[in-house]
Amino acid sequence: MHLGMIPDDPTEWKALVSRQLPLPFFETHFAFGRARAIMAATKLGVFESLSRCAATPAEVAERCGTDTFATRQLLVALAGCEYLVYRDGRYALTPTARTWLLPESPCSIVDAVLFAFDEWELMMHVEDYVRTGIPLELHQTMTGVQWAHYLRAMRALAGLTAHEVAQFVPVPGGATDMIDIGGAHGRYSVALCRRHSQLRSVVLDVPEAVRAAAPLLATENMGARVVHLEADALTHDFGVRTYDVVLLCNLARHFSAAENALLFRRLARALRPRGVFAVIEPLRLEIGDSASQFTALNELYFGATSRSGTWTARDTAGWQRAAGLEPAADPVTLSGGDVGLHIATKI
Numbered sequence: 001m002h003l004g005m006i007p008d009d010p011t012e013w014k015a016l017v018s019r020q021l022p023l024p025f026f027e028t029h030f031a032f033g034r035a036r037a038i039m040a041a042t043k044l045g046v047f048e049s050l051s052r053c054a055a056t057p058a059e060v061a062e063r064c065g066t067d068t069f070a071t072r073q074l075l076v077a078l079a080g081c082e083y084l085v086y087r088d089g090r091y092a093l094t095p096t097a098r099t100w101l102l103p104e105s106p107c108s109i110v111d112a113v114l115f116a117f118d119e120w121e122l123m124m125h126v127e128d129y130v131r132t133g134i135p136l137e138l139h140q141t142m143t144g145v146q147w148a149h150y151l152r153a154m155r156a157l158a159g160l161t162a163h164e165v166a167q168f169v170p171v172p173g174g175a176t177d178m179i180d181i182g183g184a185h186g187r188y189s190v191a192l193c194r195r196h197s198q199l200r201s202v203v204l205d206v207p208e209a210v211r212a213a214a215p216l217l218a219t220e221n222m223g224a225r226v227v228h229l230e231a232d233a234l235t236h237d238f239g240v241r242t243y244d245v246v247l248l249c250n251l252a253r254h255f256s257a258a259e260n261a262l263l264f265r266r267l268a269r270a271l272r273p274r275g276v277f278a279v280i281e282p283l284r285l286e287i288g289d290s291a292s293q294f295t296a297l298n299e300l301y302f303g304a305t306s307r308s309g310t311w312t313a314r315d316t317a318g319w320q321r322a323a324g325l326e327p328a329a330d331p332v333t334l335s336g337g338d339v340g341l342h343i344a345t346k347i
Contacts, residue, residue: 002293003031035116037077038101042113046074047093047101050084054092108156115153118146122305129304138305139206139254147212154250155185155216161334162191165247165280168332168341171196172274175244179204179270181233182251184213188280190220192245199245200225204233234259238270246270246277252316253281253306260311261319268323271346277325279342283333284310295338313340320344 005016005026015021041047049055049063057072064071075091078084083097093102100109125136142150165188178201180189189201203210203217207230214228233251246267252260264277271277282298303309317327326347331340 004293033077034081037074037081038083039113039116039120041074041078041083042101042110043117046071046078047083047097048103050091050093051098051102051104054087054090056090060091107160109160111149111152111156115149118149123301126300126304135303135307135309136305137254137307142208144208144212147208151185151209151212151216154183155187155213158183158185158187158249161339162187164332164334165278165341166191166195169245169247169278169343170276170345171199171245172276175199175275177243178202178245178247179238179243180247180249181205181267183247183249183280184209184217184228186213186217186220186222186226186228188247188249189226190217190222192247193222193225201245202227202229204229204231204236206230206232233263238266240269241272242270244272244275246275248277248279250280250282252279253302253308253310256308257311257315260315261322264319264323264325268320268325268346271325273346275346277320277323277344277346279316279320279340280334281316281340281342282310283331283338283340284312286312286314292338298338313342316340316342317344 005021005023044066045064046060049060055063057075058068060066060075061068061071075084075086078097079086079091083094083101084091085094099105099107101113102108103110122136122138129135138150169192171192175196176198178189178192178199180186180201180203182205183189183203184205186201186203189203193199193201203213203226205213205228210228210230217226217228220226234255248263248267255263267277282302283295284299285295299310313331316331320327320342321344324346325344327342327344331342333339334341
């Protein structure tokens with residue numbers, strides 16, 4: 001998957017092929033403008049104001065409490081980016097905007113877009129990271145408000161693939177106990193427990209994450225079947241043969257190779273026979289593999305914002321195998337991005 005220049009007419013095609021277009025300017029100046037237009041419209045409620053019917057710029061401005069002239073400019077920009085359509089003086093949502101940018105949509109990623117305001121500041125660290133090799137370590141630097149934004153964003157994105165995770169994780173027959181480590185929003189645990197009626201899950205995460213995510217989990221009405229536990233994964237006693245399913249969510253990139261190897265061994269001991277250990281992490285290609293644009297940019301993003309950055313499927317499978325588990329030949333690639341579901345079983 002990649003973002004790129006898409007010519008609108010033969011003249012632009014010719015210019016692109018001739019390599020005479022200043023692509024670095026387009027891919028910075030206009031990329032900033034497009035991103036900020038989408039972010040601003042989401043934050044100001046522009047998309048929501050159009051959820052029921054098309055409207056003029058003046059009507060949108062009145063609903064959102066914004067300036068009419070500036071609102072018209074924003075609407076023009078959004079129409080140019082194909083988030084809105086213009087007809088007879090009025091603007092309406094396109095299917096893309098209606099699917100992803102309305103809070104009431106089952107596929108809403110409004111909270112993920114709103115977290116982009118925090119990410120805008122986080123990515124200012126990239127130059128320092130490249131100079132020094134020292135990452136920001138997001139989990140150690142976020143404020144309480146940022147934790148709330150972050151968990152809402154992670155919950156929104158997890159909602160896009162939770163049904164796939166529930167489908168692909170081979171929960172053993174008769175399984176009753178699961179631990180979800182690092183998935184404070186609880187979206188994956190909820191999906192798995194709804195699919196498997198006898199299953200219950202403990203969602204372990206650091207106190208800051210649990211405090212921010214508790215109201216989100218409460219909306220799922222899972223009661224005692226999905227509960228939070230405030231703890232540090234690196235020091236918590238998981239016990240022996242305690243769980244049928246272990247799910248490690250987007251956490252390995254925050255730990256070193258040695259820390260992951262030890263954590264995987266401890267979690268393997270906590271698995272019952274025939275238990276399943278699943279790891280959800282962004283995919284990182286092996287050295288020499290051709291990288292998709294999204295995978296390559298993810299590697300830089302997570303390198304700058306987490307302790308270790310993304311790991312390869314070989315790394316993850318190696319830790320699972322060293323812990324006495326049998327990893328699947330390849331991870332399952334989840335839809336909606338370069339994210340892998342790495343599954344291993346305890347024989």
